[in-house]
Amino acid sequence: MCYCDSLSTEWKTQQGYPEGFCGICERCGKPGHTQHFPGPVPYTGAWCDRCVKIVAYTWVFKNPVVLMVLAVLGVIIVTRLLK
Ligand SMILES: [Zn+2]
Numbered sequence: 001m002c003y004c005d006s007l008s009t010e011w012k013t014q015q016g017y018p019e020g021f022c023g024i025c026e027r028c029g030k031p032g033h034t035q036h037f038p039g040p041v042p043y044t045g046a047w048c049d050r051c052v053k054i055v056a057y058t059w060v061f062k063n064p065v066v067l068m069v070l071a072v073l074g075v076i077i078v079t080r081l082l083k
C-alpha cells in the first residue's frame with residue numbers, strides 16, 4: 001500500500017527517510033510510509049503505523065463535507081420530531 005517498493009533507496013536516503021520507511025509522518029514527525037489517505041478522499045500523505053490508524057478513525061470528524069451532511073441530517077431529524 002505504501003511507496004517503499006516504488007521509490008529507490010538512493011532517493012529515500014536523499015530525502016532523509018530512514019531505511020525501511022518511505023516518508024515522515026505528518027502528525028508526529030516519526031519515520032513512516034507515504035500512502036493513500038485511509039478514507040474516501042483523493043489525498044496522499046505520509047504517516048507512521050500508529051498515526052495512520054488514528055487518521056483512519058478520525059478523518060470522519062475532520063472532514064467538512066461529512067460534518068455538513070451530519071448537520072443537515074440533524075436538522076431533518078429535529079424538524080421531523082417537531083411535527
Ligand atoms: Zn513504505
Ligand SMILES: [Zn+2]
Binds near residue numbers: 032049051
Ligand atoms: Zn505518526
